[in-house]
Amino acid sequence: MVSNITDTTTLNNGVAMPWLGFGVFKMKDGAEVERAVEKALEVGYRSIDTAQRYDNEIGVGKAIKASGVPREEIFVTTKVGNPAQRESQTLQAFEESLEKLQLDYIDLYLVHWPVPERYVESWKVLEKLYADGVVRAIGVSNFHIHHLQDIFAISDLVPAVNQIEIQPFLVQEELRAYCAEHQIQAEAWSPLARGQALVHPTIVEISQKHQKTPAQVTIRWGLQHGVISIPKSSTPHRIAENADVFDFELSEEDMARIDGLNENRRTGPDPDNFSH
Numbered sequence: 001m002v003s004n005i006t007d008t009t010t011l012n013n014g015v016a017m018p019w020l021g022f023g024v025f026k027m028k029d030g031a032e033v034e035r036a037v038e039k040a041l042e043v044g045y046r047s048i049d050t051a052q053r054y055d056n057e058i059g060v061g062k063a064i065k066a067s068g069v070p071r072e073e074i075f076v077t078t079k080v081g082n083p084a085q086r087e088s089q090t091l092q093a094f095e096e097s098l099e100k101l102q103l104d105y106i107d108l109y110l111v112h113w114p115v116p117e118r119y120v121e122s123w124k125v126l127e128k129l130y131a132d133g134v135v136r137a138i139g140v141s142n143f144h145i146h147h148l149q150d151i152f153a154i155s156d157l158v159p160a161v162n163q164i165e166i167q168p169f170l171v172q173e174e175l176r177a178y179c180a181e182h183q184i185q186a187e188a189w190s191p192l193a194r195g196q197a198l199v200h201p202t203i204v205e206i207s208q209k210h211q212k213t214p215a216q217v218t219i220r221w222g223l224q225h226g227v228i229s230i231p232k233s234s235t236p237h238r239i240a241e242n243a244d245v246f247d248f249e250l251s252e253e254d255m256a257r258i259d260g261l262n263e264n265r266r267t268g269p270d271p272d273n274f275s276h
Contacts, residue, residue: 002223003246005044009228011160012183015137017075017108019223020243021047023189023232029056036234037063043240046074049163049189049230050101051112052081052093061101076103077163079112079141080122082276090125098134109135110163114147115276120154127157139163141189142271145178152182161185164271166227167193168203168218171262176227187228192218194267202257210248213241220245221258 008016022040027033033056037048041063050060057078064074078101084093094109109129111122119140126138139161140151151159162179166172166188179186197203198214207217215231219242222229231242250258269275 001249005243005246006046009185009226011137011185012158013137013160015107015160017137017161017185017228018045018047019228020219020245021045021049021075021077021187021228021230022239023049023230024056024060025051025054025189025232027054027056027059027232027234029059031059032234033059034063034066036239038067039236039239040243041067041069041074043243045239045243047077047230048074049077051079051110052084052097053079053112057097057100061103065102071103075107076101077108077110078106079110080126082113082115085111085115085118085122087121087125090122091129094125094129094134105133106135108137108139108161110139110141110161111143113142113274113276114140114144114271119143119147120150123151123155127155130157137161139184142274144271145175147271148178148182148184158182159184161187161228163187163189163230165190165266165268166222167191167267168197168200168221168258168261169193169263169265170267171259173262176225180226185228186226187230188222189230190267191222191229191231196267200261202261206250206254206257209254210250212245212248215242216245216248217250217254218258220248220250221255224250224255
């Protein structure tokens with residue numbers, strides 16, 4: 001059981017990745033993202049998740065450098081943006097991300113969305129980056145089962161991670177089981193359902209029972225399902241609060257009650273129908 005913020009899972013290529021990470025989606029580059037990432041690293045987070053599309057990699061890189069935490073202790077994820085999902089542009093996008101982050105390598109590089117007729121092309125570039133040793137692991141984001149099967153059809157390299165929307169109203173049981181069967185680590189973006197989970201009566205009731213916040217209960221629920229979680233906040237006390245999830249455990253009944261909230265309801269786009 002995950003019992004500490006430094007606890008890691010071992011990806012299918014042997015690389016260790018923290019169970020709890022810090023997301024920076026929609027944070028403005030500059031002061032906002034720099035302060036948030038510095039605070040997260042100060043609190044003890046050692047996994048930072050950004051993306052080309054977020055347009056804040058420069059600030060993330062500055063914060064990592066300013067934190068004083070040794071580079072090898074920080075697990076950095078970034079993603080290739082949708083417009084760059086062509087063979088020539090994916091490589092260029094990676095090099096730009098590396099430069100903006102001021103890093104020599106990326107720990108995990110993901111195909112951000114399955115852009116039709118292009119994500120397979122991007123995956124082949126990621127394979128080359130992995131072979132060249134400039135990324136420690138490669139994976140995908142927002143991939144349904146049929147997208148993963150397309151990768152399997154052309155590649156012997158199984159994605160290390162599939163970062164998808166997982167939250168109490170979108171439990172993704174079938175996709176999580178498929179990933180587990182193929183040794184692909186599921187990772188949850190928007191684990192708090194963009195705040196919607198925090199006001200649901202069931203989650204509020206369970207949080208009161210454990211004397212924890214609804215956010216802490218929701219994050220703990222994901223971790224106990226064996227899902228990496230990357231909550232996002234730019235508020236210092238919430239950054240610390242979201243990391244304080246290792247001193248309690250949800251019961252089987254608690255877990256089942258939260259699972260029962262599933263409505264297959266997304267807060268973000270459907271990977272089969274999105275703007276790219």
